[in-house]
Amino acid sequence: MSGVLKLIIVVFLINAFFTYIGLYLLPQAESHPPKEIKIEEGITVEELVDIGKEIVFGKGQCMVCHPMKTETGMRAPAISSIGALMEKEAKERGISPEFHVFEALVAPGAYVAEGFENMMPPVHKPPIGLTEEELIAVAAYLQSQGSRVTISFPESLKILKEVLKKTGG
Amino acid sequence: MGEGKVAQGIIKGIVKITIFLIIGFIGIYLLKGILPPAEDGYRQFPLLGSRVWVWIVAQLHLNFAAFVLGVPIFAVAMEFLGWRRKDERLDRIAYDFAKLFTLAYTITAILGTVLMVSLPILYPKFVDYMIKILGPTWWVYIAFMYGEVFFCYLYFYSWHKMQDRKGLHILMGVMLNVLGTLLLLVPNAWIGFMTTPGGVTETGELVSRWGAINTYMWIPLTLHRLVANVVFGAGLGAAYAAYRFITAKTQEEKAYYDWMGYISSMIAIGFLVILPPIGYLLGVEIYAFNEQMGIQLMGGFYAWLWVMQAILIGAILLFVNYYLWVSLNKMPGGERYFRYVKFLFIVVMLGYAVWLTPHSVALSLEEARRIGAYHPILGKLGVMAAKNTAVTISFLATFLSYEIFRLSNKEPTVSWAGFGKFLRVLLMFGSSAVLIGLGVYSYMVPAVVRVKIISPIQFGIFFLAIIAIYVLDSLMYKNARTLGEPRWGQMPERSQYALIAMMVTFTWLMGLMGYIRSGGRQHWHIYGIMKDTSPEAYLPTHGFASLVVSAVTLIFFALVASLFWSIMKYEKLGGEKA
Numbered sequence: 001m002s003g004v005l006k007l008i009i010v011v012f013l014i015n016a017f018f019t020y021i022g023l024y025l026l027p028q029a030e031s032h033p034p035k036e037i038k039i040e041e042g043i044t045v046e047e048l049v050d051i052g053k054e055i056v057f058g059k060g061q062c063m064v065c066h067p068m069k070t071e072t073g074m075r076a077p078a079i080s081s082i083g084a085l086m087e088k089e090a091k092e093r094g095i096s097p098e099f100h101v102f103e104a105l106v107a108p109g110a111y112v113a114e115g116f117e118n119m120m121p122p123v124h125k126p127p128i129g130l131t132e133e134e135l136i137a138v139a140a141y142l143q144s145q146g147s148r149v150t151i152s153f154p155e156s157l158k159i160l161k162e163v164l165k166k167t168g169g
Numbered sequence: 170m171g172e173g174k175v176a177q178g179i180i181k182g183i184v185k186i187t188i189f190l191i192i193g194f195i196g197i198y199l200l201k202g203i204l205p206p207a208e209d210g211y212r213q214f215p216l217l218g219s220r221v222w223v224w225i226v227a228q229l230h231l232n233f234a235a236f237v238l239g240v241p242i243f244a245v246a247m248e249f250l251g252w253r254r255k256d257e258r259l260d261r262i263a264y265d266f267a268k269l270f271t272l273a274y275t276i277t278a279i280l281g282t283v284l285m286v287s288l289p290i291l292y293p294k295f296v297d298y299m300i301k302i303l304g305p306t307w308w309v310y311i312a313f314m315y316g317e318v319f320f321c322y323l324y325f326y327s328w329h330k331m332q333d334r335k336g337l338h339i340l341m342g343v344m345l346n347v348l349g350t351l352l353l354l355v356p357n358a359w360i361g362f363m364t365t366p367g368g369v370t371e372t373g374e375l376v377s378r379w380g381a382i383n384t385y386m387w388i389p390l391t392l393h394r395l396v397a398n399v400v401f402g403a404g405l406g407a408a409y410a411a412y413r414f415i416t417a418k419t420q421e422e423k424a425y426y427d428w429m430g431y432i433s434s435m436i437a438i439g440f441l442v443i444l445p446p447i448g449y450l451l452g453v454e455i456y457a458f459n460e461q462m463g464i465q466l467m468g469g470f471y472a473w474l475w476v477m478q479a480i481l482i483g484a485i486l487l488f489v490n491y492y493l494w495v496s497l498n499k500m501p502g503g504e505r506y507f508r509y510v511k512f513l514f515i516v517v518m519l520g521y522a523v524w525l526t527p528h529s530v531a532l533s534l535e536e537a538r539r540i541g542a543y544h545p546i547l548g549k550l551g552v553m554a555a556k557n558t559a560v561t562i563s564f565l566a567t568f569l570s571y572e573i574f575r576l577s578n579k580e581p582t583v584s585w586a587g588f589g590k591f592l593r594v595l596l597m598f599g600s601s602a603v604l605i606g607l608g609v610y611s612y613m614v615p616a617v618v619r620v621k622i623i624s625p626i627q628f629g630i631f632f633l634a635i636i637a638i639y640v641l642d643s644l645m646y647k648n649a650r651t652l653g654e655p656r657w658g659q660m661p662e663r664s665q666y667a668l669i670a671m672m673v674t675f676t677w678l679m680g681l682m683g684y685i686r687s688g689g690r691q692h693w694h695i696y697g698i699m700k701d702t703s704p705e706a707y708l709p710t711h712g713f714a715s716l717v718v719s720a721v722t723l724i725f726f727a728l729v730a731s732l733f734w735s736i737m738k739y740e741k742l743g744g745e746k747a
Contacts (some may be wrong), residue, residue, distance in 0.1 A: 003662065005414035010666050011726050014673045015719045021480065022715020026473045031708035033692035033700075064464045072613075075464075119460040125371065127459075128698035 043119055045149050047142065052141025061125060062138075062165055066071035077113050078122065084146030085113065098151055098159045101139040105108040105130075107162075107167035124164075180324030185275065190311070196286040208296025213704045219291040220705040221717060226287055228680050229722045229728075230280035232401070235394070235679065238273055238279050238349045239402025241321070242268040243436050245342035252335040263427050266330055266406055271325040272732055274318065274557045295694045302369065302381050303362060306355050313352040315527030320345035341380045353398075361386035363695050364686070365458040373589075375697045385458035389451040399440045401675055405729065406433035406674035411665035412733055424658030430668050431496070435571065436672070438489050442564055442635075446628045453620075454691070462696065466689045472709055474685055476525050477711075479556075481678040483521035488565050488671040490517055493570040494662040502651025503577040513566050513624055520563030523555050557624050559630040562601055568635045569597060573643060579649040589645040593638055600634035676725055680718035 026113050037051060038061070056062045056079065065076040077085055090100035093111065108120035121137075123130050130138065133153065139160075140151040200276035204212060215220040218220040225385030238407065244266035289296040300307070324341045361384040362368075369382025375381065410430035417423045457461035494510045581589065607627050611619040690696045692706040700706070 006410075006416065006662075007412065007669060010669055011673050011723070014670055015677070015722055016480070018677050019476065019715050020675075022718075023712035026477065026711040026713050026715075028710040030710055031470045031691070033706055046549070061461055061465070064461050072615075074615075075460075096507075121461060127462075127691070127693060149422040156418060 034130060035038060036066055037134055037137070039152055039153055043153050048140045048151075049139050049144045049149060050141075050155055051134075052137035052139070052144075055130065055138050056141055058087055059128070059134070060130060060138055062129060065120070079142075079145055081146045083143045084113060086142065087111070087147040096159070097143065097147070098139070098156055099163055101151065102135065102156075102160050102163040103167060104142075106164055109150060110167060125155060126163075133143060135160060175326045179319060179322045182274070182322035183315065184316050184492065185388060185664075186278055186314065187277045188508070189577075193282045193285040195275065196282075197289050200286065200290045204290065205715060207293045209702060210292070212291050212293070214287075214291055219287075220710060223284070223291060224264050224684075224717055225724070226280060226284050226716075229684055229725055230277065230284050231683060232676060232679060233273055233280060233728075234724050235279035235398040236405055237270045237273050237403040237451055238271075238395075239398030239400070240266050241324075241342065241349060241402075241407065242399050243403055243406075244270065245339060245346060246578070248342060249339050249433075249741055252281050252339065261425070262432060265409075265429070266402075266513075267325045268330060269406070269409060269732070271321060272735060274469055275320060276451075276732065280294075284422055292694075295699065297364075298373070298695070298699060299359065302375050303359060303378070305378070306358060306382065310352065310355040313348055313355065315347065317348040317352050317355070318617060320348055320574070350391075350395060352388075353394060357391045357394065358382040358384070358387055360686075361390055364370040364690055365455065366695050366698050367463075369698060371698075373695070381742055382546070384455045386548045387452070388449070389454045393444070393447045396440050396443050397679070398446055400437050400444065401679060403433045403437035403440065404675045407668045409433075409435060409733055411668040413737075414660070414665050415662060416737075420658055423660075427499075427660050428580065428658045430665065434489065434492065434668055434671065437487075437675070438567065438571070441485070442568075445560060446625075449624065449628070457695075462689055465691070466685065466687075471685050473711055474714075477715075478678065478685075479521075480524040480673050481681065482560075483517075483524055483563070485565055485674050485678070486517060487521070488571045488674065490567055490665045492515070492664050492667040493567075493574045494669070494673075495661060496574050496744060497577055499656040499659045500574065500577040501656075503574070503740070506573045506577055509573065513570055517563055520559040520714065523559035524563070526555070552617060553624070554611035557627050558604055561604050561627050563598070565604075565631060565634065568638070572638065576646055576649075578652045578653060578655060581645045581649050583645055583647070586645060589641060593641055596634055596641070600630055605628055617697050638745050645694055673722065673726070676722045677718055680721050680729050682712055684718065 039048070039051060039056065043051075062079070066082070067074045067076075068078065070078040071082050083111050086101055086104065087097050088098040088104055089111065093100065101112070104125050106122050108122060109118045111116045121128065124132075124135055136151060136153050136156050139156070140149050140153075143149045185248055211219065212412055213219055217225075222469070243402055244263045247266070248261050251257065251261075251263060320341055324338070324345050327341070340387060344348060350411035358381075362381050365385040366381070367384045368377040368382070403715065407430050410426045414423055414426040416431060455466065465471070494513075497506055497510075583589065604627055607630070611623040626733065672722055690707055691708065692701050693699065694701050
């Protein structure tokens with residue numbers, strides 16, 4: 001066999017090997033852009049919390065940084081106890097829990113949880129770009145993690161707008 | 170070669186580029202007139218779809234651009250060394266590389282023209298916006314391109330004429346590289362703006378053009394590409410040498426191309442060593458721009474592709490180590506070191522195994538939630554603390570393979586040789602122990618400490634160790650007794666396939682990393698500013714991406730083979746034309 005032919009075979013085989021790994025040894029899935037979630041008036045708190053959970057684990061990309069349970073070296077507070085943590089923080093700051101939760105979503109740098117860095121982007125702005133309805137659902141889900149859910153739709157819209165106005169969002 | 174020929178060569182190069190530009194502009198004008206208006210800012214490329222078409226053309230253009238920007242850097246360095254050391258072989262290798270990159274300019278320009286036509290035709294809304302924000306930089310790009318082409322052809326065509334004015338000729342080569350680097354800065358500003366935009370309002374209105382150019386990603390990306398281009402160019406030089414070695418008819422030719430393959434591959438690996446810390450710097454800037462984008466890139470949808478990256482770089486290290494171990498056969502005295510090869514092999518394989526251990530096998534956030542932070546069986550073995558340690562140890566082992574080969578035909582004559590050898594062992598094992606110790610310690614600290622403090626320290630220790638060993642060896646082996654000259658050309662053919670395999674893997678790696686970098690924007694043309702609303706605004710499966718990367722690699726090698734063939738044809742005709 002000529003040297004050039006051997007070379008061609010080597011180039012093909014190496015490509016085939018890497019392609020095989022990509023095709024058959026790596027998991028296969030597509031990642032599609034998130035869709036806007038519509039929330040109707042009169043939704044129950046439970047339904048709102050469920051929608052919020054869906055956003056937290058999907059479109060909101062919250063789990064990229066937040067672990068579900070407390071672990072060493074975590075970048076951001078654990079989700080499973082975040083409601084309780086936020087209720088405590090709101091008390092310490094002397095503000096309403098609703099205001100504190102919304103502020104944490106749209107102006108996360110305004111108050112940073114102890115022991116963590118200010119690295120969270122405002123989630124109502126691109127690239128995540130949650131709508132007001134979606135923000136309310138996420139806030140309700142966060143409250144449900146160790147605290148009483150006081151956020152509802154559309155009642156909490158007024159507080160959200162107030163927070164957005166105050167934080168310049 | 171006379172002055173007339175030099176001027177003729179330059180004019181030919183300038184005319185060629187001008188023709189391609191004119192074809193590009195006419196092509197855009199004609200196609201816009203012929204094709205129906207773009208629906209929602211998009212047109213579809215037949216069969217392949219616009220995304221795959223642009224993906225392939227852009228990556229091929231990038232590969233050749235890396236080649237024509239990277240090779241001149243070390244061609245000039247070789248010419249300089251050849252001049253100062255009065256070594257004709259170095260001058261010849263530099264000239265051979267000049268031949269390669271001068272010829273590669275034409276393919277680069279053709280691919281650039283295809284891309285130049287494709288983008289405004291297939292993505293008119295996106296291109297219109299980019300021109301609105303960064304339009305003037307396009308003219309700067311063209312100006313640098315003309316400057317680079319001028320110096321490229323001047324450098325190549327004046328080679329023989331300026332043999333006795335080497336200093337001035339090298340200066341021309343330096344100018345070629347300066348213009349090449351300036352040229353590289355411009356498209357990197359475009360990519361930087363697309364990925365980490367700045368200088369615009371939230372709705373995309375221009376506030377500061379300089380802000381839109383000087384984004385988070387701009388300079389780190391340029392540095393990363395500059396070094397990667399040298400790696401890529403040198404790798405291609407090694408592949409060329411391997412091809413010529415395999416097809417060589419005389420022993421003299423074999424000896425020269427064996428030597429050329431060795432020099433080129435060592436330059437490639439030498440610069441590859443610098444890439445992880447520069448890549449780290451690029452990562453830090455992406456994190457600084459948007460923490461989520463950084464984490465998405467490193468551990469989100471792309472988590473598995475980083476495992477793929479580890480497979481590729483690990484394979485490169487294995488190919489290079491294998492090449493060096495086989496090379497011991499041609500060194501008089503090399504057989505003394507055969508017994509160490511198996512230990513080096515074990516170290517490199519262990520490092521490889523840890524490196525490609527996945528951190529989290531999750532493909533989606535849903536999966537990540539179900540699985541938790543770590544792999545259910547492998548636990549914390551796959552986290553960055555272990556990987557950084559494995560990478561640095563693997564590179565250290567490769568450096569040791571290189572040092573063993575380099576010095577295998579020498580015996581130190583200095584009085585302190587025994588102590589020197591002990592010190593070398595101490596440096597090698599001591600630095601490995603510290604690297605492992607730091608790796609273990611980084612499990613116990615918060616992520617921020619590991620990322621910002623311990624990882625840079627690990628890279629620092631690695632570089633200090635290789636510099637210290639290199640300096641120590643240089644001092645210890647000064648005036649060393651030579652056991653015999655290397656028997657260049659006496660290499661089994663399989664060693665040359667290792668060099669070809671290394672270059673195929675480099676090309677695959679470049680395609681993969683280009684895809685990850687571009688895919689980091691997800692469904693955005695310009696992250697957070699302009700959404701991709703086309704039907705193709707999704708990330709394909711890893712299998713599909715692998716197929717495209719492979720297709721690009723194969724097309725690239727077909728084009729490169731034609732390049733090599735052209736050079737050999739001209740040499741046969743006795744000409745030096747490129």
